Amino acid sequence: MDPRPTVFSTAIKKTFARLNEFFFGPDDTCWDLVRIGAAITVLLPLLLLGVSGNYERLYGHWGMLPRNEAVDTIYWPGFLFLMKADPKWIWEIYWATIAATICLGLGLWTRMAAATTFFLYVATVQRNLISFNGEHGIIAFVLVALVFAPAPQRWSVDHLLLRKPLPSKTESWPARFLQFNVCMMYFFTTTGKLLGAWKLGGGEIWYQITLSDWFRFPDVEWFRTPWVCLLAVHGSLLIEGSFPFLVWTRLRFPFVILLIAFHAVIAILFSNGVLFFNIAAIVALCGFLRTTDLRPRNKTIVAEPAGQIIESVRR
Amino acid sequence: MNPPETSNWRNKARKVAIVLIVIGSLLPPLCMNIGAYARQAGLSGPILKLDQPFPSLYALLLCQSWGLFSYISPFNFTIRYQVELNEGQIVRLYDYKKEAAGKWQSILFHNEPKADLNFYSNPRAMRGYMEYLIRTNGLDPASVARRSIYLHYWSVLSREQAAAAGTHYGPETDRVLDSY
Numbered sequence: 116m117d118p119r120p121t122v123f124s125t126a127i128k129k130t131f132a133r134l135n136e137f138f139f140g141p142d143d144t145c146w147d148l149v150r151i152g153a154a155i156t157v158l159l160p161l162l163l164l165g166v167s168g169n170y171e172r173l174y175g176h177w178g179m180l181p182r183n184e185a186v187d188t189i190y191w192p193g194f195l196f197l198m199k200a201d202p203k204w205i206w207e208i209y210w211a212t213i214a215a216t217i218c219l220g221l222g223l224w225t226r227m228a229a230a231t232t233f234f235l236y237v238a239t240v241q242r243n244l245i246s247f248n249g250e251h252g253i254i255a256f257v258l259v260a261l262v263f264a265p266a267p268q269r270w271s272v273d274h275l276l277l278r279k280p281l282p283s284k285t286e287s288w289p290a291r292f293l294q295f296n297v298c299m300m301y302f303f304t305t306t307g308k309l310l311g312a313w314k315l316g317g318g319e320i321w322y323q324i325t326l327s328d329w330f331r332f333p334d335v336e337w338f339r340t341p342w343v344c345l346l347a348v349h350g351s352l353l354i355e356g357s358f359p360f361l362v363w364t365r366l367r368f369p370f371v372i373l374l375i376a377f378h379a380v381i382a383i384l385f386s387n388g389v390l391f392f393n394i395a396a397i398v399a400l401c402g403f404l405r406t407t408d409l410r411p412r413n414k415t416i417v418a419e420p421a422g423q424i425i426e427s428v429r430r
Numbered sequence: 431m432n433p434p435e436t437s438n439w440r441n442k443a444r445k446v447a448i449v450l451i452v453i454g455s456l457l458p459p460l461c462m463n464i465g466a467y468a469r470q471a472g473l474s475g476p477i478l479k480l481d482q483p484f485p486s487l488y489a490l491l492l493c494q495s496w497g498l499f500s501y502i503s504p505f506n507f508t509i510r511y512q513v514e515l516n517e518g519q520i521v522r523l524y525d526y527k528k529e530a531a532g533k534w535q536s537i538l539f540h541n542e543p544k545a546d547l548n549f550y551s552n553p554r555a556m557r558g559y560m561e562y563l564i565r566t567n568g569l570d571p572a573s574v575a576r577r578s579i580y581l582h583y584w585s586v587l588s589r590e591q592a593a594a595a596g597t598h599y600g601p602e603t604d605r606v607l608d609s610y
Contacts, residue, residue, distance in 0.1 A: 134449075135445070138445070138448065138449055138452070139445055139448075160540075160541070163537065163538055163540065166538065167527065167531055167534075167538035167539060168527045168530075169527065169538065169539060172525075172527050172562075177565070178562065179555075179558060179559045179562040180555070180558055181558075181562075184558065190485070190488070190489035191489055192489055192490065237489075237490055237491050240491060241489065241491075244548070244555075245545050245548045245549060245552070245555050245559075246541065246545060246548075247548065248541055248544045251491055252491055252494035252496075255490065255491035255492055256491075256492060259492065288448055288449070288452055291452060292452050292455070292456075295452075295456050296456070296459075299456070299459060299460060299463070299496065300494075300496045302496075303463040303467065303495075303496035303497065304496050304497055304499070304500065306463075306467050307467065307470075307496070307497030307500030307501075308497075308499070308500045310467060310470045310471055310500075311470075311497070311500040311501050312500070312501055312502065313500070319588065319589065320502065322588075322589055323502060323504060323586050323588075324502055326506075326586045326598050326599070327502055327503070327506055327586060328506045328543065329502070329543065333598075339589075386536065386543065387536050387537055387540040388540055388541060388542070388543040388544055390540060391540070391541075
């Protein structure tokens with residue numbers, strides 16, 4: 116047999132090497148940001164639900180979907196709420212969710228905390244799907260990614276107080292899972308907008324949005340001027356639509372920052388109803404940020420062949 | 431096989447399994463969204479079959495139909511619940527937990543506008559909520575002769591219509607969503 120490599124075999128080898136690097140190369144994702152952000156996005160609405168009595172209203176045995184009716188309508192994670200007939204049972208789940216989320220935010224037993232938070236969070240939403248919102252879909256895949264993300268993380272109780280060493284070898288596939296989900300979200304959102312009411316043209320949809328109950332400033336007329344309508348519609352379609360493609364290029368960092376700013380602006384301009392959705396989207400976008408993005412330029416990270424990350428200072 | 435060789439094979443098998451699981455978990459939402467939007471685009475053929483339910487992933491909220499702000503209703507609305515008692519008295523029902531929040535309602539019940547959208551697309555849940563309101567308003571369900579759910583709405587006029595009418599909003603109107 117001729118041992119010389121053919122063009123085809125070389126191409127295959129290169130592809131596999133790239134794929135290997137893509138999924139299993141060293142991971143320098145800002146997991147601390149994602150973890151803390153996800154915990155806040157779960158915790159704050161949960162506290163509001165508890166304080167307002169809305170938790171009992173939505174998920175209680177005698178709430179808007181009573182226990183005996185829920186048995187026939189909900190998906191299996193929600194059965195956690197139906198396990199005991201005692202109405203106080205839901206509060207035990209509530210406090211367990213809060214405890215798990217605080218552990219996640221602090222980075223205490225991170226993986227276990229992420230897995231527990233994920234299950235309790237999903238169980239809560241499934242108990243009554245009327246409470247389901249866009250942010251739940253985002254936080255669900257973020258929490259799954261956190262279950263498998265490298266742990267302990269730098270800014271975590273596990274590392275700082277319990278002295279668990281940072282992982283010597285990390286892999287990128289949990290980050291890729293999160294990133295693919297985010298890309299899919301923006302791609303299909305743009306598709307949905309283009310097939311739906313977001314017609315390219317004069318930006319009429321933005322005009323309507325500014326007069327809807329969702330908009331915080333319906334009395335400010337200049338938000339409806341033709342050039343603002345054009346900018347809002349075409350700009351958002353361009354940013355969201357090109358993100359899933361351009362985020363894999365050198366434009367990743369500025370594009371992620373642009374989209375984070377975009378969601379921050381939406382959170383300000385729109386009612387509280389979409390606040391936590393935008394926070395959830397920002398948290399998911401943090402999954403594209405690398406620890407090296409936030410360091411001074413003269414510091415670089417060098418990955419050794421074994422996958423161990425060492426810092427070096429460029430002279 | 432010697433130990434390094436075995437270890438190498440195990441490592442490769444592990445990597446293949448991980449890649450398959452990651453991609454496999456992404457395929458259902460990908461297929462569902464492609465199928466759903468193909469249907470919406472008016473396409474026909476096998477592509478529509480991609481829009482299949484994936485209950486196991488959906489139960490874990492990992493199979494979402496993405497379409498953030500793709501649609502916005504061309505009117506502002508509230509949903510009103512009303513009952514007619516056996517003796518003919520009409521009673522409008524209130525959610526006292528929401529009412530008790532007062533000026534904090536937009537913060538404490540920040541997700542209610544979205545819940546209303548979910549109700550709007552789920553008549554069965556709306557009927558369930560009606561029973562909850564009957565209970566919490568201190569009424570005996572047996573004393574209720576008729577339950578009515580109204581959509582109280584006011585249209586948002588287009589730019590041209592608004593210029594002609596001198597206002598951005600149409601008149602406030604009620605529409606019966608359900609009466610039983």
